Amino acid sequence: METDSRSEFGRDGSSLSWNVQGDDVVIQFTMEVPVPKPKLTLVSMSGLRVGHEELLQRGLKLPGLARRASALSQLPPLGLLTIAALVPESWDIELVMDDGVTPECEVADQILSGTTSLNPPRVVAFSALTPSADRAARISRLVQRHNVTTVIGGLHATATPEHCRPHFDVVVQGDGESTFANLLADVMEGTPAASYRADGSFSLADSPLPRWELLGKNSPPRYTIQSMRGCPWACSFCAASRMLGPARVKPDDRFEAELQAISDQQSRPWIELADDNTFASGRDHGPMLESLQNHGARWFTESDWRIAKKPRLLQQIADSGCRQILIGLESSVFRYPGMGAKNADWERMLEAVVAIQEAGIVVNGCLIVGADGESKESITRLGDFLEEAPMGEIQLTLQTPFPGTSLYKTLLQSERLLPGDFSRYTLFDVVYQPDQMTAEQLQNEFNALIERVFRPEAQARRDSIQKKIRSFRRAARDQV
Known part of the structure; x- marks a missing residue:
């Protein structure tokens, strides 16, 4: 048969x-x-947040502020993309970008469904700064109803884990690179701890290439690289300088590898160095600047006025494609503790601003309003000064005592912190009792200053300064 x-x-x-x-x-x-792989969904809590409606109407719709706000909103979540590179191949990864505006229930639905509801996430990891932490907590509670392990990390979680623990299953403090793979392994074993804390020993020599492909088909307008983590100074208002451990620099070969990966995505990329104070270390910055120049990068960073004391370095920075440097001028009425060698009188810093711009680099002068000693009169004087100031760009923020800073501890101990949640810690909203005014008076004076400094005529004057600096840079380049 x-x-x-x-x-x-x-x-x-x-x-x-x-x-x-x-x-x-x-x-x-x-x-x-x-059998599908377990899925990790990374949630970036992004978007510019301002709680004060009057300021939204009077200031943030002005062209000068809107331009910088747009640039900030375009920055990719470097921390999450870096962590993603350390996730074992046995996991699927998805990235969700929260804009801070979409209803929280819709964000939760997006997290849970992702690209396919057939494979919902096993772990949802949030990265949130202080003003977005409460929103992240509410979204976490919505997601937890579906038997999902939620995790939060970043500066806010590191500074105030007690605020995060009631709303997340796991709190990660410090460098995520040191702990995240262990966390995922524990989840698979069914034994995740309630908290993981790095000891600050992670070496940037071991930094992986960020998973840029998680951003999808559309390349971001701006990419980010971290050349240095932390800062040798400990300014009392700064939430980032030493929160994750001691200041560490990224070796030149790792910096070059990351820059090459970005250049493979986009030629002549726009780069923002995700540093607290790029030139504060004693490293030889020449190789890093040479890499930026060789890749035709246009870039932005933050530093302090002391780079003006090093003409050769300043010229290297300009030649390498630096378009703008944010220089912390800080307060016009108060010198914050912990500023170390960058502490200087007002006139010395302004001389440095002129020198930096004469080298062909626009200075974005960063000023804090509302420190002790601030009054209506001092804010008016600051406005008068900014009418004629030499800086090509200005950044104005209110003093904000972020958790983890000595400023926060001082105001907490003196019972000067105002009631309310962390969503108000936006850099544009008064969250403490000033010593010379009421909180309402300070908010009103700041709003009026914003409107004055960023009105079209004032911004046009700064734009003309920037145009002159760019023309000078082109002329200098043509002579070479």
């Missing part, structure tokens, strides 16, 4: 087989569906 056996296979893993023995046909259908 002849026997005929045949099989067919479907794309979904199903199979159909039959045996023919004489006049008898035996049909067997089997369905084999591959």
Whole structure:
């Protein structure tokens, strides 16, 4: 008796087989569906947040502020993309970008459904700064209803884990590179701890290449690289300088590798160095600047006025494609503790501003309003000064005592922090009791200053300064 056996296979893993023995046909259908990988969903809590409606109407719609706000909103979540590179291949990864405006229930639905509801996330990890931490907590609670482990990390979680623990299953403090793979392994074993804390020993020599492909098909207008983590100074208002451990620099070969990966995505990229104070270390910055120049990068960073004391370095910075440097001038009425060697009188810093711009680099003068000693009169004087100031760009923020800073501890101990949640810690909203005014008076004076400094005529004057600096830079380049 002849026997005929045949099989067919479907794309979904199903199979159909039959045996023919004489006049008898035996049909067997089997369905084999591959077990999906566990999925990790990374959630970046982004978007510019301002709680004060009057300021939104009077200031942030002005061209000068809107331009910088737009640039900040375009920055990719470097921390999460870096962590993603350390996730084992046994996991699927998805990235969700929160804009701070979409209803929280819709963000939760997006997290849970992702690209396919057939494979919901096993772990949802949030990265949030202080003003977005409460929103992240509410979204976490929505997601937790679906048997998902939620995690939060970043500066806010590091500074105030007690605020995060009631709303997240796991709190990660410090460098995520040191702990995240262990966390995922513990989740798979069913034994995740409530908290993981890095000891600050992670070496930037071990930094992986960020997973830029998670951003999707559209390249971001601006890319970010961290050349240095932390800062040797400990300014009392700064939440980032030493929160994650001691100041560390990224070796030149790792910096070059990351820059090459970005250049492979986009030629002549726009780069923002995600540093607290790029030139504060004693490293030789020449190789890093040479890499930026060789890749045709245009870039922005933050530093302090002391680079003006190093003409050769300043020229290297300009030649390498630096378009703008944010220089912390800080307060016009108060010198913050912990500023170390960057502490200087007002006139000395302004001389440095002129020197930096004469080298062909626009200075974005960063000023804090509302420190102790601030009054209506001092804010008016600051406005008068900024009408004629030499800086090509200005950044104005209110003093904000972020958790983890000595400023926060001082105001907390003196019972000067105002009631309310952390969503108000935006850099544009008064969250403490000033010493010379009421909180309402300070907010009103700051709003009026914003409107004055960023009105179209004032911004046009700074734009003309920038145009002159760019023209000077082109002329200098043509002479080479």
